[in-house]
Amino acid sequence: MGIIKASKLIFDYIRRDEDENIQEIDRAIDGLSVDIEKGSFVAILGHNGSGKSTLAKQINAILVPTEGTVWVSGMDTADESKIWEIRKRAGMVFQNPDNQIIGNIVEEDVGFGPENIGVPTDEIWKRVDESLEAVGMTAYRYKSPNKLSGGQKQRVAIAGVMAMRPECIVLDEPTAMLDPNGRKEVIRTVRELNRQEGITVLLITHYMEEAIRADRVIVMDDGKIVMDGTPREIFSRVEELKQYRLDVPQVTELAYELRKNGLDMPEGVLSPEEFVDALAELYGKRMAADRG
Amino acid sequence: MAIRAEHLTFVYNQGTALEQKALDDVSFEIPDGQFVGVIGHTGSGKSTLIQHLNGLIKPTSGKIYYNGEDIYGEGYSLKTLRSKVGLVFQYPEHQLFEVDVISDVCYGPRNLGLSPEEARQRAEEALRLVGMKEKYWQQSPFELSGGQKRRVAIAGVLAMNPDVLILDEPTAGLDPRGRDEILDEVKELHKKRGMTILLVSHSMEDMARYAQRLLVMNHGRKAFDGTPKEVFEHYKELESMGLAAPQVTYIAHALRERGLAVEEDITTVEEARDAILRLFGKE
Amino acid sequence: MIRDITIGQYYPVDSVLHRLDPRTKLFGTMAFIVSLFLADHILSYVVATVFLAVAIRMSRVPLSFMVRGLKAIVFLLLISVSFNLFLTDGEEIFHIWILRVTKEGVRMAGFMAVRLIYLVVGSSIMTLTTTPNQLTDGLEKSLGFLKKVKVPVHEIAMMMSIALRFIPILVEETDKIMKAQMARGADFESGGLIQKAKSMVPLLVPLFISAFRRATDLAMAMEARCYHGGEGRTKMKPLRYAPRDRVAYAAFAVYLAAMVGTRVLV
Numbered sequence: 038m039g040i041i042k043a044s045k046l047i048f049d050y051i052r053r054d055e056d057e058n059i060q061e062i063d064r065a066i067d068g069l070s071v072d073i074e075k076g077s078f079v080a081i082l083g084h085n086g087s088g089k090s091t092l093a094k095q096i097n098a099i100l101v102p103t104e105g106t107v108w109v110s111g112m113d114t115a116d117e118s119k120i121w122e123i124r125k126r127a128g129m130v131f132q133n134p135d136n137q138i139i140g141n142i143v144e145e146d147v148g149f150g151p152e153n154i155g156v157p158t159d160e161i162w163k164r165v166d167e168s169l170e171a172v173g174m175t176a177y178r179y180k181s182p183n184k185l186s187g188g189q190k191q192r193v194a195i196a197g198v199m200a201m202r203p204e205c206i207v208l209d210e211p212t213a214m215l216d217p218n219g220r221k222e223v224i225r226t227v228r229e230l231n232r233q234e235g236i237t238v239l240l241i242t243h244y245m246e247e248a249i250r251a252d253r254v255i256v257m258d259d260g261k262i263v264m265d266g267t268p269r270e271i272f273s274r275v276e277e278l279k280q281y282r283l284d285v286p287q288v289t290e291l292a293y294e295l296r297k298n299g300l301d302m303p304e305g306v307l308s309p310e311e312f313v314d315a316l317a318e319l320y321g322k323r324m325a326a327d328r329g
Numbered sequence: 330m331a332i333r334a335e336h337l338t339f340v341y342n343q344g345t346a347l348e349q350k351a352l353d354d355v356s357f358e359i360p361d362g363q364f365v366g367v368i369g370h371t372g373s374g375k376s377t378l379i380q381h382l383n384g385l386i387k388p389t390s391g392k393i394y395y396n397g398e399d400i401y402g403e404g405y406s407l408k409t410l411r412s413k414v415g416l417v418f419q420y421p422e423h424q425l426f427e428v429d430v431i432s433d434v435c436y437g438p439r440n441l442g443l444s445p446e447e448a449r450q451r452a453e454e455a456l457r458l459v460g461m462k463e464k465y466w467q468q469s470p471f472e473l474s475g476g477q478k479r480r481v482a483i484a485g486v487l488a489m490n491p492d493v494l495i496l497d498e499p500t501a502g503l504d505p506r507g508r509d510e511i512l513d514e515v516k517e518l519h520k521k522r523g524m525t526i527l528l529v530s531h532s533m534e535d536m537a538r539y540a541q542r543l544l545v546m547n548h549g550r551k552a553f554d555g556t557p558k559e560v561f562e563h564y565k566e567l568e569s570m571g572l573a574a575p576q577v578t579y580i581a582h583a584l585r586e587r588g589l590a591v592e593e594d595i596t597t598v599e600e601a602r603d604a605i606l607r608l609f610g611k612e
Numbered sequence: 613m614i615r616d617i618t619i620g621q622y623y624p625v626d627s628v629l630h631r632l633d634p635r636t637k638l639f640g641t642m643a644f645i646v647s648l649f650l651a652d653h654i655l656s657y658v659v660a661t662v663f664l665a666v667a668i669r670m671s672r673v674p675l676s677f678m679v680r681g682l683k684a685i686v687f688l689l690l691i692s693v694s695f696n697l698f699l700t701d702g703e704e705i706f707h708i709w710i711l712r713v714t715k716e717g718v719r720m721a722g723f724m725a726v727r728l729i730y731l732v733v734g735s736s737i738m739t740l741t742t743t744p745n746q747l748t749d750g751l752e753k754s755l756g757f758l759k760k761v762k763v764p765v766h767e768i769a770m771m772m773s774i775a776l777r778f779i780p781i782l783v784e785e786t787d788k789i790m791k792a793q794m795a796r797g798a799d800f801e802s803g804g805l806i807q808k809a810k811s812m813v814p815l816l817v818p819l820f821i822s823a824f825r826r827a828t829d830l831a832m833a834m835e836a837r838c839y840h841g842g843e844g845r846t847k848m849k850p851l852r853y854a855p856r857d858r859v860a861y862a863a864f865a866v867y868l869a870a871m872v873g874t875r876v877l878v
Contacts, residue, residue, distance in 0.1 A: 084504040085475055097836050121838050129836040136829035139837075141745050141777050148848035150837040161848045183780050186371065197837060213502045216371045217531050218571050243504040284505035287534060287576040287598050294602045298611060309576060313583040316605065320589055323609060385791050408797055416795040422825075423785070424792040426817035436814065440797030471821065485796055 038111065040205055040237050041073040041096055041127070046105035048091055048260075065091040067260035068105070073239065075204070078231045080248035080268075081241045083257035084282035089241045092257070093209040096239065097129040110204060125154060128198030130208040134190035134215075135182075143185075143193050144169065144178040150201040161200075168199040171234065172226050188219025192226050199230070205237035206230070212244060220244065245272075246286050249307045256281055273305030288312045331493060331525050332359040332382060332414070337391035339377055339549075351377040352388070353549040361492070364519050364526045366540030366557070368533070370571035374549040375529055379495050382527070383407075383414040412441055415491030419498045421482035425470040430461065430481050433470050437489040448488070455488035456481075458522075459514050476507035480514070487518075494518060495527040500535070508532075512539055533575045537561065537596035545572070558594040577601040623740040627672040628856065630741045634750025636857045641738045643864045647871040648727045648734075656874040657726055663867050664730055673740045681736045682729060689728055696721035744776040753851050766842030774830070782823060789818045 048066040053059055065088045073079055083089040094100040095107050098114040109127050112119040128150075131137045140146030147168050151161045169175045172192040182190055191211050198206055208227065212220040224240075224247050231238045240247060248254050254271040256264035258281045264271055271278070275285050275293040285293070292306035292315070301319060306312045339352040351374045359365055369375040380386040381393060384400050384407040393400050400410055418424065427433035434452035435445070443451065456466065459480040465473065470481050479499055486494065496515065500508040516539055519526045530536060536543060536557055543560040545553035547570040553560045561567070564574035564582075574596070581595040581604070591604040629637070644663070651657055668678060682689075702716030742750070752769035759765050790800065793814045800811055 084506060099832055099836060121840070124836060124838050129833075131829065131833055131836075133826075133829055135781055136826045137833035139774065139777065139830070139834060141743070141773065145745060145848060149839070152846050152848055153838040153840065155844045155846050157846060158848065158850055161846065165848065182777070201837065217573070218370060245505075282504055282506035288580060291577060291580065291598050291601050291605075294598065295605060298602070298606055300605070300609060300611075309580050309583060312580060313587060316584065317587040317589060320608070380791065383795060385794060408799065411795055411797055418788065418792045418795070420788075422822060423789045423818055424796065424814075426814045436793075436798075437796040440799070489797060 038108065039072045040075040040110055041071075041239070042108045043069055043071050043092075043095070044106050045070055046092075046095065046107060047103050048088075048095065048100060049103045050091075065260055066095070069257075069260065069262055070105075071255065071262060071265075073205075073237065075237055076231075076235050077252045078228070078238045078250075079240070079253045079255060080251035081239060081255045081257060082243060082245070082248055082283055083241075084243060087257045087281075088260035089257045090209050091260075093129065093207045093239065093241050096127050096205075096207050098123045099129070121154065125201050126203055127205045127207060128201055128203040130191065130194050130198060130206065130211050132210040132213050134187050134194060137194050138182045138190060138197075141181060142178075143174065143180050143182060146182060146193060147178075147196045147200050150197055154201065164200045164202070165196075168196040171199055171230060172196045186219060187215040188222035191215065191219070191223045195223075195226060195230070199234075199236075203236065205239065207239045207241070209241050210243070211240075212242060212247065220247070243283065245284055245289075249286065256283070268307060269305035271305075272307060331361045331396060333394040333397075334358075334381070335392045335394070337378070337381060337388045337393070339374075339381065339386060340389045343389065350549050352381070354391075355546075355549075355551050356391075357544060357551065357554060359493075359525060359527070362519075362523045362525055364516075364539060364541045365528070366536040366543045367527055367529045367546065368531070368536060368543060368572060369546030369552075373546040373570070375546045376497060377549075378546060379416065379497060379527060379529060382493075382495060383411045383416045385411075385416070408441070412437070412489040413491055414493045414495065415486035415489060416495045417483050417486050417497065417499060419501055421470075421478040424482055424485060425478060428469060429467050430456070430470050430473075431466045433481060434484045434488050437485055441489060451488045451490065452484070455484040458487055458518065459484045460510075474507075476503055476510060479503070479511055483511075483514070491524070493525040493527070495529075497529045498531065499528070500530065500532070508535070515539070533561070533573055534597075537575045537578075545570070557596050561596050562594060622743050623671075623673045623677055625672050627670060627741065629667065629671040629737065631854075631856065632741075632860055633851055633853055633857045634742050634746040635754050635851060636853070636860045637738045637742055638747075638750050638754060640860060640864050641735055643868055644734045645731055647868060648730055650871055650875050651727075652723070653874055656871055657723070659867070659870045659874060660730060664734060667737050668733070671737050671741050673737070677740060678733050678736050681732050685728060685732055689725060692728065693721045693725050696724050745773060748773045748776075749847075749849070749851055766845075770842075778823075778826065781826075782819070785822055786815070786819055789815055792818075 046066050046069045047064065050063040050065055051059055052061040069092065081089050081092065091100065095102065095114065096109060098120050101115045107114045109123045112123050114123055138146050139149050144165050147165045148161050151164050156164065169178055172195050174189065174192050174196055177185060177189065182193060185193065195206070212223050215223065227238055227240065228250065230236045240251065242248065249268050251268055254266060254268050255262055256271065256278070263281060264274065264277065272285055272289045275290060278285055288309050289306055292302045292312055295302045303315055306315065335356050337352050337355040341349045341351055355378065367375050367379065377386060381388055387401065395410055395414065398405060400407065425433055427436065431449065431452055434455055435448040438448035438451045461477065461480050461484060465477065470478060473481065483499070499511055503511065512535060515526060515528065518524045528540065540557055543553065543555065543557050544551060545560060552570060553563060561574040561578050564578055567573060577598055578596055581591050581593055581601060584591050585593055589608060591608060595601045595604055648660060651660060668675060697713060697717045698711045700714055700717035700720050702714035705713050705715055705718070707713060748769045752765055755765050798811060798814060803811065
């Protein structure tokens with residue numbers, strides 16, 4: 038069993054009227070099973086309303102299953118006595134950078150989590166120093182969060198999670214409100230934490246470029262997992278992705294278009310370098326064939 | 330010559346320690362019916378710039394003319410200007426407030442002094458223009474999806490019958506399909522109604538696909554002004570401004586370096602595809 | 613526009629006053645305010661002036677910053693001074709129409725003005741040298757005894773701290789909403805009182821909705837980071853008195869004694 042496992046997970050948002058009668062049931066997750074390997078970088082893609090954010094909140098026990106089970110490090114999220122242990126192990130970063138920073142000074146915000154779980158003062162300082170260093174925000178430790186850019190705020194939020202010493206970080210569309218530079222900054226930070234600290238990363242996003250270097254890509258639609266594989270496998274299925282309201286990077290689309298028009302390009306091209314190499318080789322062969 | 334800006338300079342917090350030049354001697358002219366993309370990294374002055382064009386911010390120095398008239402001239406009505414130069418901000422949450430969609434869209438025309446009937450007629454027309462189906466009209470705008478909220482916000486400005494529509498990152502936070510849908514609506518407005526469009530966006534891919542002209546802002550100055558092809562030629566300078574060209578432009582340049590003779594001014598996937606197919610003798 | 617309003621006017625330099633424990637500064641400020649109302653002799657005011665001048669000096673905050681706070685009370689100052697000036701009975705100096713100015717009135721008005729000005733400057737020294745966070749921490753710790761009578765001191769301090777964080781964000785947001793509605797032809801300036809109140813609806817509704825949304829998000833983010841009230845919580849920056857705080861308390865004691873002395877003896 039991996040670090041996170043969900044089995045036949047169902048989650049309903051239930052709307053009730055004033056007399057507590059059920060008015061409307063909205064099934065956000067519909068019989069989903071998944072197993073996430075420790076130390077892996079997993080991207081979860083899906084259009085708005087596909088259930089991916091609801092899934093993220095299950096892992097941190099902010100929401101608990103209507104039916105089925107979610108385990109984090111072997112602990113059942115429905116077990117209330119484990120709730121703080123689970124939240125310590127699986128940290129969460131949200132979309133809006135402003136609405137998750139509590140402290141009025143960067144370093145104080147990073148210390149907020151450890152304070153909550155009763156870490157002794159000296160140890161908090163150590164953790165804050167290390168976490169700020171890990172996300173490259175040490176130079177900003179005495180600043181007010183209001184003076185930071187969106188990307189920097191998200192890095193502070195990530196540091197705040199790191200200070201809890203988690204095994205896993207779930208990021209729920211952390212880049213949706215950022216500009217391209219902020220997006221790169223956040224993704225770079227997350228990748229480093231995954232590689233260097235061995236933190237398991239679940240990145241929820243609808244920016245396809247961010248999923249390219251993941252170990253595994255999961256596509257959700259209508260509360261279910263509809264695609265699951267390596268980035269290369271997933272990005273070779275361009276039409277299918279479009280059907281799920283998603284997109285592919287330009288280079289992938291271009292290679293795909295060329296294949297459709299009879300050029301023998303490889304499937305699921307992910308980077309410009311790869312594309313140029315493949316096309317140059319193809320062209321070389323073509324020229325050789327023409328001559329011979 | 331719908332909009333003309335002459336030597337616009339804007340200084341925040343003038344005379345204090347926090348003084349900051351947001352715009353520095355910016356001049357340009359936007360003719361009627363053009364689709365202009367405005368790009369620049371965060372803090373480059375692009376937001377400040379667009380807020381000048383409908384009189385929400387008054388320049389520290391410089392002039393803005395709309396249809397030849399100085400908008401800060403005596404007796405010029407900024408309210409009328411704002412109905413002619415419509416500005417839609419990034420987050421629809423900042424403007425939606427009414428109990429239902431239709432009343433919210435009526436807010437603009439009502440402010441212009443139109444009767445309830447006329448306002449309603451305009452609102453219905455605007456909602457149809459952005460593709461909001463009638464079944465949503467009586468719904469609370471707060472219960473709509475992100476893409477639909479954007480549509481209602483755009484309709485709220487369109488209902489004032491503007492000639493120019495300025496959109497500040499209208500696709501932020503939307504999923505890829507939602508983004509395409511909104512941009513296609515905007516393109517329709519440009520094509521069918523001949524509206525002048527100013528679109529602020531971070532997506533160079535979208536800019537290459539939709540804009541006829543690009544204004545690039547950097548440190549409060551106009552850095553480039555030209556067709557997307559002309560501007561993306563300068564991809565190296567764009568990078569030094571924290572910007573980039575579309576991915577296919579890089580691919581085209583890399584291919585040329587490897588001796589594959591594709592055009593170097595490629596900016597869209599379609600152009601790249603056709604150029605490569607031509608190279609391989611497939612039209 | 614609205615963004616010009618500054619809240620939490622901390623002045624970031626390093627001085628002895630900045631380094632004092634916030635509790636010391638809270639008590640000191642309180643003692644100073646009480647002493648102002650004890651004073652009714654010119655000598656008392658001399659003592660207070662010396663004390664205040666030394667404190668300003670030690671804070672290394674420019675005087676202009678201190679005085680800035682006075683702008684907010686100009687109106688109050690004028691009213692209380694005129695009340696004292698014109699409505700105090702005693703030996704008449706001169707009169708204009710029905711307004712009599714007495715010797716006692718001039719004295720009272722002068723004292724009142726000095727009291728108010730010193731009160732504002734004195735509290736400014738505290739706010740200018742103490743970050744809002746230290747201040748809430750100080751309050752939380754000083755008022756800790758109230759927990760015994762079921763006053764949620766920790767929660768109140770947490771609320772204050774969060775409010776401080778979000779006020780600038782909401783102020784900026786108000787500015788954006790205003791502009792978005794002005795782009796739709798809204799007019800927040802002209803019209804009568806009722807018209808103006810009505811024109812605020814398109815501003816307030818999005819603002820409230822956004823504030824609620826932020827509150828929900830924040831509550832979720834806090835829970836995700838294991839926040840569960842003050843129980844079992846440790847502090848990253850616990851408050852500890854240093855020797856300099858003892859010296860400060862001693863200074864306050866001497867000052868208070870001097871003030872009481874001038875009142876009783878002179």
